[in-house]
Amino acid sequence: MSDAIIGGQDRIAKRFAKLKEEGRAGLVTFITAGDPDPETSFEILKQLPDAGADIIELGMPFTDPMADGPAIQEASIRALDAGMHMRKTLSIVRGFRDEDHETPIILMGYYNPIYIYGVAEFLEDARNAGVDGLIVVDLPPEEDPELCIPTVEKGLSFIRLTTPTSDDKRLPKLVQNTSGFVYYVSVAGVTGAGSASNEQITEAMGRLRRHTDLPIAVGFGIKTAEQAADVAKQADAAVVGSAIVSKIAESLDENGKATDKTASMVTGLVSELANGVRNARK
Amino acid sequence: MTSSAPNSFRALPDPDGHFGNFGGRFVAETLMPLILDLEQAYKDAKADPAFKKEMDYYLRHYVGRENPLYFAERLSNHLGGAKIYFKREDLNHTGAHKINNCIGQILLAKRMGKTRIIAETGAGQHGVATATVCARFGLPCTVYMGSKDIERQSPNVFRMKLLGAEVKPVVSGSNSLKDAMNEALRDWVTNVEDTFYIIGTAAGPHPYPELVRDFQSVIGNEAREQIMEAEGRLPDQVVAAVGGGSNAIGLFHPFLDDKGVEVVGVEAAGHGVHTGNHAASLSAGRPGVLHGNRTYLLMDDDGQIKEADSISAGLDYPGIGPEHSWLKDIGRARYEPITDKEALEAFKLCSELEGIIPALECSHAIAQIMKEAPKMGKDKIIVMCLSGRGDKDIFTVAEALGVEL
Incomplete structure (x- = not known):
């Protein structure tokens, strides 16, 4: 078995073990596959670990991202307009995995493109490409037989979103069948909207810890190194998405095409965020 | 199945x-x-x-129910076949179901x-x-x-x-x-x-x-009683337009266990199903997941949702309620496509023959009846949901007919 098809749960677990050893939280960065075009997106992806990303969430573009705010909606549209589709997303992961055997990659998106690809075939191809886990926004535990259980059986992680509406009654159901880490969506809302206060995060972390020993990543609304550092004081990882994707949007020329600044603007922000996260507990 | x-x-x-x-x-x-x-x-x-x-x-007191089940006599005579009844949801307060x-x-x-x-x-x-x-x-x-x-x-x-x-x-x-x-x-x-x-x-x-569905079933429940009163028997066919499908499921549901009642939903075929510019998710889509449910959807091979196209804004949706998907798959209902052009003809005909300006949505159902009623015997009965009034559509229709208001 080559490194490329190490079971996804291992790579995630190893990464969190390493973070623990280093006594710091991780930085999870989100970009949409194919944004602003497949080639640039691949270049950005390859540079993320050196810029300081510990775990990468790669968005699978979808026409109707109903839990996302404008920044990620637009990223999806840019990617689709540039001809992105699921097989290309997987091939980007494969290309990344040829060179990086350690940084976990989580595919994030909505169920329909996976359902249409075919669940079994998708999981096979995703695993072979070197994907470590999935976050599928519109699959609550009530629909676990659809994808969650087949994913876990395939040795990949199915990472669940928990939210401010996840109370003590709901949480046991949410952490069941999940693996890798738990993603805490710190505000009720779409991606890129407001952020939670430190007190709210403390309260939520306490609640989550009562129900799971898995690492907890906190996201939604984190835009600056300071905010990332605040989250990294408490959580096992901080997730940043819309702010990074907005950098891509800012870097484009008047025709919406990538420029020679696109990758560097993204890695510049990621480095800042990583500094914040890495120094948070010092 | x-x-x-x-x-x-x-x-x-x-x-x-x-x-x-x-x-x-x-x-x-x-x-x-x-x-x-x-x-x-x-x-x-x-x-x-x-x-x-x-x-x-x-x-009763606010919506104005029950509304009539109206015998569309001139339309029936004009088409020369089955007797056509309209369930008059257009007469509700706000003008639709x-x-x-x-x-x-x-x-x-x-x-x-x-x-x-x-x-x-x-x-x-x-x-x-x-x-x-x-x-x-x-x-x-x-x-x-x-x-x-x-x-x-x-x-x-x-x-x-x-x-x-x-x-x-x-x-x-x-x-x-x-x-x-x-x-x-x-x-x-x-x-x-x-x-x-x-x-x-x-x-x-x-x-x-x-x-x-339950809240809209008042349509079918009333229609069932009213047709029994008018004709002493159940209809041979119930017909309604489907966008998401709420007026249709409301009419259909109370009749689903009546074996002799044929159930026909009418989809918006826009410029024609073959053109790709339409909203006929049951005729030309396939099962997928969107907006909280698995149902027939218009999409490409990558699972990306396609834009629907219909002259009727109310039918301009690339999906359909999940119960309709099920009724189609088990064969209890059939779903037929009607183009913008056919719906416009029906809109005009109904206005001229019955003095009822129908919404463009249910004009699709009327167009389907124009195809089927003439082939049915005069002893047959069709109940159709006239889901809304067409006043809101006069600008769209004028534009489609090249009339300047």
């Missing part, structure tokens, strides 16, 4: 909201507790005689202590109905509407504003109904504490397809 027919076609959804392989609860986790609360609240309401009494009161469901949902919202209402709308009929009940019950109302629909349905936009609603234009995606629904879901996920989402059609996550 199993080969044997179920004992009843009226027993679904199952407790998890499935109609066979369709339906379900495909929503973001933030919304799950809200949907579970709604399910419980609806169960409690159904078991509470006071809820039914309240519903009946408003349907949408209000039936809105009364039910706002009463639920009140029971649940919600203080803010949101809705999506295509043609604006559901938006108007929602704004209406919000005015009546004193709740603030925000309606999401695609910018394309705002343009082609300006009278309804003004109506909603007069009723005190805030109409938010949606400029994402195809700027029409599906995008309005995305935006309403984004609002809901952001305002989980106080907001009730009044979905306008029998689609979305469980329990919406079930509760919208």
Whole structure:
């Protein structure tokens, strides 16, 4: 078995073990596959670990991202307009995995493109490409037989979103069948909207810890190194998405095409965020 | 699919909201507790005689039910075949069937202590109905509407504003109904504490397809009694237009276990199913997952949702309620496509022969009847849902006919 098809749960677990050893939280960065075009997106992806990303969430573009705010909606549209589709997303992961055997990659998106690809075939191809886990926004535990259980059986992680509406009654159901880490969506809302206060995060972390020993990543609304550092004081990882994707949007020329600044603007922000996260507990 | 027919076609959804392989609860986790609360609240309401009494009161005194089952004599004679009856939902307060469901949902919202209402709308009929009940019950109302629909349905936009609603234009995606629904879901996920989402059609996550169907079943229940009174027997065929499919499921459901009643849904074929520019998700789509449920959808090979196309804003949606998907797959109902052009002909014919200007949505159903009624014997009976009045459509129709107003 080559490194490329190490079971996804291992790579995630190893990464969190390493973070623990280093006594710091991780930085999870989100970009949409194919944004602003497949080639640039691949270049950005390859540079993320050196810029300081510990775990990468790669968005699978979808026409109707109903839990996302404008920044990620637009990223999806840019990617689709540039001809992105699921097989290309997987091939980007494969290309990344040829060179990086350690940084976990989580595919994030909505169920329909996976359902249409075919669940079994998708999981096979995703695993072979070197994907470590999935976050599928519109699959609550009530629909676990659809994808969650087949994913876990395939040795990949199915990472669940928990939210401010996840109370003590709901949480046991949410952490069941999940693996890798738990993603805490710190505000009720779409991606890129407001952020939670430190007190709210403390309260939520306490609640989550009562129900799971898995690492907890906190996201939604984190835009600056300071905010990332605040989250990294408490959580096992901080997730940043819309702010990074907005950098891509800012870097484009008047025709919406990538420029020679696109990758560097993204890695510049990621480095800042990583500094914040890495120094948070010092 | 199993080969044997179920004992009843009226027993679904199952407790998890499935109609066979369709339906379900495909929503973001933030919304799950809200949907579970709604399910419980609806169960409690159904078991509470006071809820039914309240519903009946408003349907009678505010909506104006029951509305007539009208024998369209001149249209029947003109077509020369089956006797055609219209269930006159156009005579409801606000001019369409949408209000039936809105009364039910706002009463639920009140029971649940919600203080803010949101809705999506295509043609604006559901938006108007929602704004209406919000005015009546004193709740603030925000309606999401695609910018394309705002343009082609300006009278309804003004109506909603007069009723005190805030109409938010949606400029994402195809700027029409599906995008309005995305935006309403984004609002809901952001305002989980106080907001009730009044979905306008029998689609979305469980329990919406079930509760919208139940609230709209007043159409079929009345029609069933009325046709028995008028003809002493059940109809041979029930016909309704399907966008999301709420007026259709409301008419169909009470007849589903009547073996002799043929069930026909009519989809918007836009410029024609072969052109790719249409909204015929059952005729030309395939099962997928969107807006909380698995159902037939228009999409490409990568699972990306396609834009629908219809002259009728109310049918301009790339999906369909999950119960219709199930009824199609088990063969209990058939679904036929009607083009913009055919619907326009029907719109004109009905106006001229019956003195009823029908909404473009149900003009599709009339067009289907124009094809089938002449082939049926004069002893046959068709009941069709005339789901709404066409006044809102006169600008669209004028434009399509090249008339300047």
